[in-house]
Amino acid sequence: MPDHDLRQLPAPFLSLEVIDEAETRRLANDLALVLKPGDVVCLSGDLGAGKSTFTRALLRSFAGDPELEVPSPTFTLVQTYEFDRFDLSHFDLYRLEDPEELEELGLDDLVEAGAALIEWPEKAEELLPAGALWVQITQPEEEADKRRFSFFSESPDWRSRMEQSLETRRFLASIKLGTAERHFLAGDASLRSFETVTSDETTAVLMRWPFQGDAVPDAVRTYMQTVHLAQDSRAVVAINSELRGRGFLAPEIYAADLESGFILSQDLGRETIVRDGRPDPARYRVATELLAEMHGQSWPETVTLEGGSVHSVPTYSRAALIAEAALFLDWYVPHVTGRDADEAMRRDFEGLWQKALEEIADAQTGWVLRDYHSPNLLWQEGASGKNRIGLIDLQDTVIGPVAYDVASLLLDARVDVSRDLETALFETYVSTREKQASGFDRSSFTKAYGVMGTQRVSKILGIFVRLARRDGKPAYLSHLPRMLGYLDRVLDRPGLSDLKDWYKRFRP
Structure with a gap:
């Protein structure tokens, strides 16, 4: 590996002065939020500079445990901590006698x-990886509490990550939460990231979603536009506010900076409609009834935000539905066959889907929340009525066949829904709708459910393979048997024989 001595690094891209230990802990908190697997953070400074204090604060922040025991690995040289997010290994190389010993400690594997x-990274000489972040801690003379933190790296990614984290801290300061504790909650393949913000026994969820700009490749942006995926945080404010205005439990928004993409909102907890890894039938029934209530209302095509700007809820067009279903062709078919789908196959696929969607052209349309499934349905213990389930991940809401969200729930991608439970929930939905209005068309809805269920499962099969093959997340392949079971189940419904004949060629 190339030599990475502190003296050979470029000028610091960031230099900060902290006035006391509380500010040191906050800076460690800000760094902990942007750590990724594969990172190496090198802490350099004289004895007493505060390296151990900073490292201890970072580990406790990462763990979300201010009492985490963090012994100094001065004699063992390395201490590894296992966390849900990923593991962190703390090295102290002060007693390292030979740089080659670092390889024996298993740095690369860790x-x-x-x-x-x-x-004490200087002890490792040239054995530290390229792209490491170096943090030099210095103490001004005769100022016992103050420290200067200088950040160096040959990787421009570190500058971007630290700037984003410090920008988040500045947003929190602007709403008088500058001293709040931040903890990683989730991140996804888009620019969105989520964290919890805790201050004075109050916890909120902070989403950071800057406008996409040039950060997204043209092909990805084109796909997002084709399938009507939201591209900025205004959609969150619009959909949440409309749902809340009608008595549905979407997170209340406490503060927002829409130009910078920050939204601080109510934390509805982590408990979903799944218990012990299995669907809770009673909770799924409530979620089904909630959908039925929602589908009994008329929803707007536009929502006016505070300040006068308008969010237009896009129509879930046939082009969008087919483009999503085609993820099955783009990713699942090559995964099974070892070769890309050819043009003839694509023409057949698109023709079959055009026909299927035409046959449900008269199906009821309304707001489709799009990811109405267990991870986004938060159970509110002790609540009643519509408040029993909190709704999140709503920004991609479109106007389309309402059967889509019913299929999303009853064919839940993240947990096994048995055929019997699906049948019972389907009947719950239909009977509830029939009680709402005598004009509810069971036959039309049943047909739309089959088509939308097939579309949803096709899309998810493609997405899960893409996550495994493109994004290095092979665990998603473990979900394929469930999704294939759903595909078999939904294709057995009347009116889907042509699609069934096409899909059976790719069933393992």
């Missing part, structure tokens, strides 16, 4: 499994 924090 970084493959997580990230590493290294005190």
Whole structure:
């Protein structure tokens, strides 16, 4: 590996002065939020500079445990901590006698499994990886509490990550939460990231979603536009506010900076409609009844935001539905066959889907929340009525066949829904709708449910293979048997024989 001595690094891209230990802990908190697997953070400074204090604060922040025991690995040289997010290994190389010993400590293997924090990195000489972040801590003379933190790296990614984290801290400061504790909650393949913000026993969820701009490749942006995926945080405010205005439990928004993409909102908890890894039939029934109530209302095509700007809820066009279903062709078919789908196959596929969607052209349309499934349905213990389920991940709401969301719930991608439970929930939905209005068309809805269920499952099969093959997340392949079971089940419904004949060629 190339030599990465502190003296050979470029000028610091960031230099901050902290006035006391509380500010040191906040800076460690800001760094903990942007750590990724594979990172190496090198902490350099004289004895007493505060390397151990900073490392301890970072580990406790990452763990979400201010009482986490963090012993100094001065004699063991390395201490590894196992966390849900990923593992962190704390190295103290002060007693390292030979740089080659670092290889014996397993730095490369530990970084493959997580990230590493290294005190006294100079002892390792050229064995530290390229792209490491170096943090030099210095103490101004005769100022016992103050410290200067200088950040160096040859990787421009570190500058971007730290700037984003500090921008988040500045947003929190602007709403008088500058001293709040931040903890990683989730991140996804888009630019969105989520964290919890805790201050004075109150916890909120902070989403950071800057406008996409040039950060998204043209092909990805084109796909997002084709399938009507929201591209900025205004959609969150619009959909949440409309749902809340009608008595549905979407998160209340406490503060927002829409130009920068920050939204601080109500934390509805982590408990979903799944218990012990299985669908809770009673909770799924409530979720089904909630959908029926929602589908009994008329929803607007536009929502006016505070300040006068308008969010237009896009129509779930046939082009969008077919483009999503085609993820099955783009990713699942090559996964099974070892070769890309050819043009003839694509023409057949598109023709069959055009016909299927034409046959449900008269199906009821309304707001489709799009990911109405267990991860986004938060159970509110002790609540009643519509408040029993909190709704999140709503920004991609479109106007389309309402059967889509019913299929999303009853063919839940993240948990096994048995045929019997699906049948019972289907009947719950239909009977509830029939009680709402004598004009509810069971036959039309049943047909639309079959088509939308097939579309949803096709899309998810493609997405899960893409996550495994393109994004390095092979665990998603474990969900394929469930989704294939759903595909068999939904294709057995009347009116889907042509699609069934096409799909059976790719059933393992």
